[in-house]
Amino acid sequence: MLKLLIDTNILIQLEDNKIINEKFASFYKLAISSHCKILYHPEAIPSDINRDSNAERKDIIKSKLQKYEILENFAKLTDEFNNQLGANKINDKIDNTQLFQLYKGYIDYFVTEDKGIHTKAKRINLEARVLNISDMLAFLQEQFEIKIPQHPILREHSIREIENKLNDYFFDSLRADYDGFDNWFKKCVRNDRKCYSLVVDNQLQALLIYNIEDAKDHQLPNIYETTLKICTFKVADTAFGIKLGELFLNKMFEYCINQRINHLYLTVFEKQIQLIELLKNFGFERNEFMNKQGHPETRMIRCLDKSKITIQENSATIHPFYFDNNSVTKHAIPIQPQYYSTLFKDGKFRERTLFDGLEESIREIQGNTIVKAYISSSKRKKLKHGDLLFFYASKNSKSIEPIGILETCQTVDNFDDLWSVVSKKTVYEKEQLQQMLQEKKELFVIIFRLIAYLKNPIKLDKIQKLESFKNKIQTITKISDSDYNRLKNEEYFDRRYIVN
Secondary structure, eight states: OOEEEEOHHHHHHHHSSSOOOHHHHHHHHHHHHTTOEEEEOTTTHHHHHHTOSOHHHHHHHHHHGGGSEEOTTOOOOOHHHHHHHOOOSTTHHHHHHHHHHHHHTSOSEEEOOOHHHHHHHHHTTOGGGEEOHHHHHHHHHHHHSOOOOOOTTOEEEEGGGGGGGTTSGGGHHHHHHSTTHHHHHHHHHHTTOEEEEEEETTEEEEEEEEEEEOHHHHOOTTOOSOEEEEEEEEEOGGGTTSOHHHHHHHHHHHHHHHHTOOEEEEEEOTTOHHHHHHHHHTTOEEEEEEOTTSOEEEEEEEEOOGGGOOOOSOOGGGTTOEEOSTTSOEEEEEEOHHHHHHHSTTSTTSOOOTTTTSHHHHTOGGGTOSEEEEEEOOOOOSOOTTOEEEEEETTTTOEEEEEEEEEEEEEEOOHHHHHHHHTTTOSSOHHHHHHHHHHHSOEEEEEEEEEEEEEEEEEHHHHTTSTTOSSTTSSOEEEOHHHHHHHHHTTOSOGGGEEO
């Protein structure tokens, strides 16, 4: 539970007799809903309020102090600390008293709009925990808000929105496999459970229903923490082959990482051979159990606690986590905007369009997959399995955003071999590849897994300052460890995905 000490200037914004600023209201709502303690110092705020010349405002704010907790058993300000910061004005001692609580560790953060206090905090190396309202709100959002992974062809919504489709043909196979499916579905509706869906021409084509379960509910062996269950995972016969399984799976990985959930599981039938194989490829392990009716069933369980990873290479079984130590080579790869927008459909650089929900967009299979193909006419590069790949969107965006892990690379001079490797993974149509191969005689093919997107895209002006980039990223370019570590130290990468 975070303890947040608020300054007088925060309290006045929250409780003054006027329209409240949206940022202050959002801060208060999110802090309270996240079970943070909002505290005030009994020697600070009352003292500041008593000096207010506006008697009516003073009485109003005093009456509202009861909404907040008093910081009890606070640390007594020492002369040494007070003199170190200076106390020339009447408010200085009050400011120093509040900073002293942070210095002693009695609170986690001090929220204030006072620039003078922020300056003092820098002098004693406390600036990271003295935040203004905007930074405090951003921190709380990062820590506590549920971030729902997005993709242009999918929608995340309440299952109540598709209650009227329960009698559709789409659900017939689920009814056949699960006794009492309709009653369970209606229970999900009552509980406002969330799902991802794909609807084309008002027809349900794919559905994933998920639920966060406590240990007493899931009863998974040797797992005693909150877990995410994929309750329903169904793709219509007409949507087979467009890699929605990979797309759903990647979004569930992202969801778990966002919510700090360390385990993901689903129940499968032995007849679901392709699904089981997909899950095994991405590190799910089988667990046989007896269901409530006394019948044997199979669960597929994936541990997403990266501290428990034992394998020492960038294998698909640890996806979406990756190693980035000095033994892993890093490369930047240029890609033209028109290809970027279909290969990386959930990237920030791809503009959303009115056609995202239409059949043509959905059939851009390479935008749904985890495993993708990059094809060029470059001569063979010194690349190997497990290398880190950073894709540079050229021309309009001029930034690096997607991160991938190289699976295989090869030079191909036969079309049948080429198509067998890149089918459903590439941005190119068959005819385009045939023409390219005819002109170039051979093509260089990289098969990679999309891991995630950078926390902050690396823009061209930053790239140009790095020693590795002397060729303007017109071809595959090796990134030196010193340049990579520089970018890492500047927080371009989301460390949640990196295995230490």
